Amino acid sequence: MTDMTPSTTPPAGTTTADSATPPAGPADPATPAGTATPAGPAAADTGARTDAAVGAVSADRSVIDDLDRRIIALVRERMAVSAGIQRARIASGGRRISLARETEVIGTYSGRLGRPGTALAMALLELGRGRV
16 A cells, blocks of 8 residues: 655755745735745835835935935025025015015926926925024
8 A cells, every 4th residue: 555645855856945945926916927025124115026126216215315315405505595685685674575586486496397396486485484
């Protein structure tokens, strides 16, 4: 009689590691066949579905983080310059805010960035008004 108990030794030509590896295929039915789904916090943080995409997204996010730091520094510099302009106007008997200049700034931003540029210009102008 033949023993029907599964063998614990791998077939000839394979290793124990080979036989323990599950067959290739997506764990998630939405993942295209042949695409690896990376595991770990980096994959979850980036929303990427492959190791290459996780790397690309992480690298580009570092660039964006650097740009954001520089933009914030420029906005703060813009606020300081604006405060100086306002002080000079007030000291000379003028008004703190020039609506004509604000309209010009809004036009520049909206002309180059479209409707979101208008919102950005308005936010910059509000930050620049500050307290003198």
